[in-house]
Amino acid sequence: MAKGTTEMEVGSDGVAVIYIANPPVNALSIDVLFSLKGHYEEVLRRNDVKAIVLTGTGRSFSAGLDISAFADIRKHAGKPSVAAIDGPALGGGLEISMVCQARISTPNAQLGLTELQFGVIPGFGGTQRLPRLVGLTKALEMMMLSKPIKAEEAHELGLVDAVVSPNDLLNNARRWALDIYESKRPWARALYKTDKLESPDLAREILNSARVQSRKWAANLQYPFVCIDAVEEGIVSGPQAGLRKEAMAFQELFFSDTCKSLIHVFFSQRATSKQVPGITDLGLMPRKVSNVAIVGGGLMGSGIATALILSHYPVILKEVNEEFLNAGIDRIKENLQSRVRKGKMTKEKYDKTLSLLTGVLDYEKFKSVDLAIEASSISNYLTSAASSKECPAHIMPLLEIVHTPRASLQAVVTLLDVGKKIKKTPIVVRNCTGFAVNRMFFPYTQAALWLVDHGMDVYKIDQACTEFGMPIGPFRMTDLVGFGVALATGMQHLENFPERVYKSMLISLMTEDKRTGEASQKGFYRYDSKRKASPDPEIMNYLEESRRIAGATPDPELLKLDNSAIAEMVLFPVINEACRVLGEGIAFKASDLDIASIFGMGFPPYRGGIMHWADSIGARRICAMLSEWEMKYGQFFEPCSHLLERAAEGLPLSALATKTMNNQAKGKL
Ligand SMILES: C[C@@H](O)CC(=O)SCCNC(=O)CCNC(=O)[C@H](O)C(C)(C)COP(=O)(O)OP(=O)(O)OC[C@H]1O[C@@H](n2cnc3c(N)ncnc32)[C@H](O)[C@@H]1OP(=O)(O)O
Numbered sequence: 001m002a003k004g005t006t007e008m009e010v011g012s013d014g015v016a017v018i019y020i021a022n023p024p025v026n027a028l029s030i031d032v033l034f035s036l037k038g039h040y041e042e043v044l045r046r047n048d049v050k051a052i053v054l055t056g057t058g059r060s061f062s063a064g065l066d067i068s069a070f071a072d073i074r075k076h077a078g079k080p081s082v083a084a085i086d087g088p089a090l091g092g093g094l095e096i097s098m099v100c101q102a103r104i105s106t107p108n109a110q111l112g113l114t115e116l117q118f119g120v121i122p123g124f125g126g127t128q129r130l131p132r133l134v135g136l137t138k139a140l141e142m143m144m145l146s147k148p149i150k151a152e153e154a155h156e157l158g159l160v161d162a163v164v165s166p167n168d169l170l171n172n173a174r175r176w177a178l179d180i181y182e183s184k185r186p187w188a189r190a191l192y193k194t195d196k197l198e199s200p201d202l203a204r205e206i207l208n209s210a211r212v213q214s215r216k217w218a219a220n221l222q223y224p225f226v227c228i229d230a231v232e233e234g235i236v237s238g239p240q241a242g243l244r245k246e247a248m249a250f251q252e253l254f255f256s257d258t259c260k261s262l263i264h265v266f267f268s269q270r271a272t273s274k275q276v277p278g279i280t281d282l283g284l285m286p287r288k289v290s291n292v293a294i295v296g297g298g299l300m301g302s303g304i305a306t307a308l309i310l311s312h313y314p315v316i317l318k319e320v321n322e323e324f325l326n327a328g329i330d331r332i333k334e335n336l337q338s339r340v341r342k343g344k345m346t347k348e349k350y351d352k353t354l355s356l357l358t359g360v361l362d363y364e365k366f367k368s369v370d371l372a373i374e375a376s377s378i379s380n381y382l383t384s385a386a387s388s389k390e391c392p393a394h395i396m397p398l399l400e401i402v403h404t405p406r407a408s409l410q411a412v413v414t415l416l417d418v419g420k421k422i423k424k425t426p427i428v429v430r431n432c433t434g435f436a437v438n439r440m441f442f443p444y445t446q447a448a449l450w451l452v453d454h455g456m457d458v459y460k461i462d463q464a465c466t467e468f469g470m471p472i473g474p475f476r477m478t479d480l481v482g483f484g485v486a487l488a489t490g491m492q493h494l495e496n497f498p499e500r501v502y503k504s505m506l507i508s509l510m511t512e513d514k515r516t517g518e519a520s521q522k523g524f525y526r527y528d529s530k531r532k533a534s535p536d537p538e539i540m541n542y543l544e545e546s547r548r549i550a551g552a553t554p555d556p557e558l559l560k561l562d563n564s565a566i567a568e569m570v571l572f573p574v575i576n577e578a579c580r581v582l583g584e585g586i587a588f589k590a591s592d593l594d595i596a597s598i599f600g601m602g603f604p605p606y607r608g609g610i611m612h613w614a615d616s617i618g619a620r621r622i623c624a625m626l627s628e629w630e631m632k633y634g635q636f637f638e639p640c641s642h643l644l645e646r647a648a649e650g651l652p653l654s655a656l657a658t659k660t661m662n663n664q665a666k667g668k669l
Contacts (some may be wrong), residue, residue, distance in 0.1 A: 002346060003066065006035040007057075007296055008043070014181075015174040016043045020093075025063035026056040028092045032066070036096075044079060051177030053170065055084035056093075064091020064114065065123070074137055077103035079188060080180035084173035085109045088168055095124035095135040098133065098190050101180050102161045104173045105151045111159060112148025112179050113139075118266065119258040119606060121227040123250030128234040128242040129190040133159050136198050137230070140210045173196060193238045200235070207232050219605060220469055223253050257616065261608030265598060268591035268609065272427045273416045275590050279409055279428060280285040286417030287410060293318065293551065296376030297328015297359075303393030304375055306335040310394065310423040316365050325359045331359060335394055371414060387649065398599035399424035400435045425599050427592045430652075433496040434489070436587050437600030442493050443573035443603075445486065448474035449504035450636060451569065452546050455554025456561075458524050459535045465570060466562035469604030474570065476533060479523035483507050483516040502636050506546035510539070545560060570631070576640055577616045582611070583642030590654030615652045623647035 004022025010320035011017070016041050020026040028036075044051040056062050061083070083089070085105035097103050097111075105111070110427050112127045121127060122143065131139040134157040142149065154160040164172045179185040181344060200205060207228055214224040226249045234242020274280060291314040294301050305315045309332070317332075319325035336353060339345035345353070358365070375393075393399075399419040403412050412428060419426030429436045448461050464472025478486050486507055492597055494501045510516075510523065517523035518531060525533035547554075561569065578593050587593050594609020607613040614622060623644060629637035639647070646653055 003029040005031040027066035029066035050082040053173040060087035061089035062093025082177040098129040110148040114146040127230040132193040301375030302331035306394035417579040464566035468567035471602035475524035477641040479517040619646040
């Protein structure tokens with residue numbers, strides 16, 4: 001079935017208006033592009049058509065290439081085209097508008113070449129036209145950051161020729177197109193503009209600076225550098241050469257694993273709140289939430305309160321006594337003041353936001369709230385919103401909504417809506433120790449401690465994990481969260497999963513000597529006053545004592561492992577635990593765990609998330625490696641049934657195994 005099309009109407013003024021019609025965002029599917037090509041060929045043949053306006057149906061010009069398709073577009077000469085832009089014009093959407101001779105937009109247009117968020121580069125001429133319309137520096141910034149700009153800035157830069165009201169958009173564009181047709185306005189062709197381009201020497205400096213910047217955030221990635229190379233080719237050898245380099249590079253990148261992974265993340269992130277079986281498919285609508293009450297003003301509660309008042313929700317914060325309440329309010333003030341210090345918030349906005357907060361010591365005002373969130377340990381009668389304890393809730397992009405048996409489905413649907421409104425990515429999980437993120441990643445530190453007790457170097461393990469793409473290694477992370485949290489979390493898991501907790505004494509030994517992580521300026525690393533971490537030779541004493549207590553002897557085989565193999569030995573147990581979380585029904589779908597791993601633990605998005613990455617390796621290989629390690633080193637590595645079943649059947653980890661399907665059919669699950 002065709003996915004989208006273009007529609008055309010020719011007015012008595014001789015202007016053909018072509019509408020891109022592929023709701024909801026007018027993505028450029030193959031059907032749309034072929035239809036667009038057909039309409040352009042038709043208007044070039046028609047004598048009653050003097051000029052063309054290209055626009056989108058609904059409130060979107062176009063969100064760019066339909067990222068499940070690949071297409072090509074040819075430039076059209078002969079009759080002037082003007083793009084009439086309302087809403088997003090992103091990726092290929094902006095690119096086809098730059099092929100037009102002019103662009104008219106409404107004030108709420110968003111214009112950007114956002115392809116790098118999918119691991120590709122602009123493929124419809126954007127690497128050549130955007131620099132020539134807005135200058136090299138701004139063009140590189142927009143492409144590297146995948147960050148759209150608003151109409152006003154686009155107009156100042158010359159990307160948009162006029163900004164008009166939505167009601168005047170089409171008529172303005174028609175008039176503009178006719179003016180070009182009647183030679184009252186220039187026939188502009190962005191591809192050959194040069195007035196915005198910097199001098200060759202300055203351009204070379206700008207391009208190299210972009211490469212240096214990209215190395216800081218994209219050390220493991222190729223596509224940002226491929227984009228810069230395509231831009232440079234056009235500057236050095238001319239726009240046609242640049243187009244050729246861009247087209248070849250785009251095709252190669254579009255079929256890469258990185259692109260597939262990033263597209264998977266894009267759709268999975270949107271699916272976390274839309275496809276929750278047994279919850280979002282019941283026709284329940286989110287209740288209107290005008291104000292929220294929070295029980296508990298600790299790190300979690302004050303973070304949630306901060307996120308809510310930043311999104312303009314009035315919040316009632318309840319604590320057990322004046323001291324705790326003031327402490328909670330002070331945490332929230334500090335969270336806001338930090339934004340003021342960083343220039344993200346004005347003093348006026350600070351005052352206005354803080355005025356939304358009311359502190360109470362009883363439940364009297366709870367009678368008038370629409371939503372209550374418990375962020376302490378009082379009960380599971382309410383919907384408990386928790387995220388990884390290592391990061392304040394207003395910073396954490398992930399919101400784990402714990403669907404306890406007593407939490408109403410209505411409350412969950414409403415919290416999903418509130419979660420998105422406070423700019424979080426919500427996932428629904430069932431209740432268990434550590435919910436999804438902390439449970440899945442508990443083995444991250446455990447496996448690392450096991451490797452260290454068997455002779456491996458602490459800093460080599462961290463380096464192997466950061467080379468894999470994790471933001472920080474397990475030991476640097478343990479220093480960051482603090483040994484108190486690490487020990488408390490360890491106790492929780494030991495109580496609930498004793499058969500698969502590795503009992504290392506290393507952290508306890510260090511804690512006895514007041515080595516408790518970054519806060520004490522020494523843990524696995526030593527920290528200077530600016531929190532810069534350096535390896536600390538003093539930990540050797542603790543390592544030797546820990547190895548002695550563990551009765552572990554250094555394994556020569558382990559010490560030969562390269563960094564890629566070390567990362568697998570740390571992360572395959574994480575995959576194993578993720579499979580348990582999925583198999584036990586704690587998580588509703590594998591893609592939710594992908595999003596949880598990325599947004600909750602910084603798992604590299606360009607690998608698609610923990611389960612997507614696991615499926616790129618295959619259940620069979622992961623199972624075989626874990627089984628081999630279990631034979632050699634013990635139960636910590638024992639593959640779970642979810643993994644074993646899929647390995648046996650050669651299924652992806654996200655698939656329902658035959659046994660599971662049969663059990664469900666018998667009502668056993
Ligand atoms: C030719 C080359 O240059 C390559 C390209 O063009 S690559 C594509 C570049 N495009 C983008 O980066 C834009 C991606 N989309 C967005 O940023 C946002 O969707 C939006 C700003 C356009 C709209 O945001 P919002 O209003 O929040 O709505 P959603 O994000 O939820 O999107 C609504 C549904 O549309 C689907 N969708 C969005 N963009 C695309 C796309 N490019 N291709 C296919 N589908 C797209 C999205 O998944 C939502 O679908 P759902 O089923 O409703 O969940």
